[in-house]
Amino acid sequence: MTVRVFASRLAKAETDEVEAFLEEHSPSAARRFVEAMARAYQLLSEHPDIGTMGDRPGTRRLVVGNYIVSYRRRGENVEIFAVRDARRRDARF
Template structure:
């Protein structure tokens, strides 16, 4: 299956890398590589993520990182929707509960 990153997801990934690189360029590279490797596994295992909070989506938890990757499976491709730091995702959920 083809894995396709939406523009918003790529922008999220770039923003996270820039933020981390303020402290450590090497750490930023490690995080980006971990995310990219995890996402690439979706090509052969598109159902490996847990059911998403939004209907029709799934969420890939990137092991040993604080990142969640929401995605959806469409016919012959996987679309990566966003890249969320778990703290940001938790704040979003808390705000929606108010």
């Protein structure tokens, strides 16, 4: 069973920010990030409970390269609500 995966406005903005930063410094790194995120979306659609438990009840985390994708189940859907650089102090949700 696959579920629909979608990103909140904040997660979309964070993803766009990472991609823009990487594109400026290394287009190949930006391409790898986009591809890794696409694989993460596919993985979450097939296995929505695959990540580790998040700090907040009902949330989970999936490590994608140097980034932590925070998400939660919304009925039959998965909502990605944050994409943070794992090397930063505020990366955990």
